[in-house]
Amino acid sequence: MEEQIIEELSSNCEHCVTKPCQMGCPLNNDITDFIEYAKEKEYEQAYLSLSKTTVLPSICSRVCNREEQCEKSCVKRISFSPVQIGTLEQIIGDMGLNYSWNIKSHPKTKYKVAVIGSGPASLTCASFLRRYGVQVKIFEKKSTLGGLLTHGIPEFRLPYEITQKTIESILNQGIEVRYNKELGRNLQISDLLEHYQYIFIGIGANIPKKIELKGIQKTGVYYANEFLENKPQFKFKEKTIAIYGGGNTAIDVARMAKKEGASKVYLIYRKEESFLSAFQSEILCAKEEKIEFLLQTCIEEIKGEKKVESIIVKRTILQENELILIENSDMELQCDAVFLALGSQASDEVKKLGLEQTEDGKIKINSFGETSNPRVYAGGDITKTKNSVAHASRSGRNAAYEILKKLKLFPRKYE
Ligand SMILES: Cc1cc2nc3c(=O)[nH]c(=O)nc-3n(C[C@H](O)[C@H](O)[C@H](O)COP(=O)(O)OP(=O)(O)OC[C@H]3O[C@@H](n4cnc5c(N)ncnc54)[C@H](O)[C@@H]3O)c2cc1C
Ligand code: SF4
Structure with a gap:
């Protein structure tokens, strides 16, 4: 059944050389590439192609405003209807979760990064850091992970099971978690910086x-x-x-x-x-x-x-x-x-973190995701990033690349 849908939907793709759909995707997913693999029935390769830029294919494909993003940029939209990119991404993403197709990670190096919060920004940052050999620990104030993926977007749009399986696949890369740890209360930036080279803050703004x-x-x-x-x-x-x-x-x-x-x-x-x-x-x-x-x-x-x-x-x-x-x-x-x-807005507690803030109380970052403390990065809704899952995820990924560059772990080839 899935194979039939993939065959039908992927046959609509023109594989444009200019890849306008990729430009329309906040995560810059190489859409024509993953669809090409899917068309050839190389489903795991299609999943790995998507995984180069995203760790949330099963989630973004369900909650993205795709009519205004990737599918809006599809050339087929002008004369016909756009390729159903989200549906294809959902099927391939779900296959990845169901068959436990793994994203390769380098062995752990001596470098450690603390990731605060566990919404899409933090989960993505953690995953990309871990891929390149960083020892990552997530600190989450609640006793469950996922941020608004778990505690915001309702079940009828984003099944709980999909979110939990996605989180499980990310943690399986070898990422540790500490629950009930709240930055500013029982977790302080100064203490973390004694043990971790960098910190990423993705604590959202759901007040x-x-x-x-x-x-x-x-x-x-x-x-x-x-x-x-x-x-x-x-x-x-x-x-x-x-x-x-x-x-x-x-x-x-x-x-x-x-x-x-x-x-x-x-x-x-x-x-x-x-x-x-x-x-x-x-x-x-x-x-x-x-x-x-x-x-x-x-x-x-x-x-x-x-x-x-x-x-x-x-x-x-x-x-x-x-x-x-x-x-x-x-x-x-x-x-x-x-x-x-x-x-919604950022918590008042943010001002106690000692980081420069924006006029509306969020954490101020530069174009690299760096805060006023060069060892502290931030992303997602707690910064001026557009409030969406894909944009939060992109900010986490981009911050991870900046940290990796500083640690000289990126670019790096697999042995
Ligand atoms: C009802 C609703 C529906 C939405 N629907 C969509 C949609 O359909 N599509 C879409 O793209 N976007 C949607 N969004 C927006 C999207 O969910 C957010 O933009 C996105 O989740 C932000 O991700 P984040 O990682 O920045 O933060 P969050 O998802 O908010 O996660 C923040 C995490 O940090 C933790 N935390 C908070 N404070 C601390 C602290 N001091 N110490 C440690 N941990 C802390 C929180 O418990 C949470 O786990 C929706 C939002 C809401 C509220
Ligand atoms: S559904 Fe979202 S993440 Fe997926 S290709 Fe479209 S814009 Fe990108």
């Missing part, structure tokens, strides 16, 4: 942006990303849910609510549809699932005795980049819970 809203303290009001991360007990069945925001987190909670039996789900967003930052493919799914989009609408107040009972919304209009509230447009909507999905 919800707080807003002021009348009635926000009522029972039944949640910050959406905190909710997805901590998964508290909440029964959506037959409830009416209001979600405030227009990004992927908002759509994820809306779809989750619907899948878990909510009778009505409103997605309330202040601007027009073209401003929604969620992936187009997700917006389409949400609409198909009958989520009600209340666009150009804002929440004015959350009402109820102690618990949420209703919300007061008001229409808005955008005039010369300014959002104007339309007078006398108030409307009361009955609902049982409100989810706020208005963005």
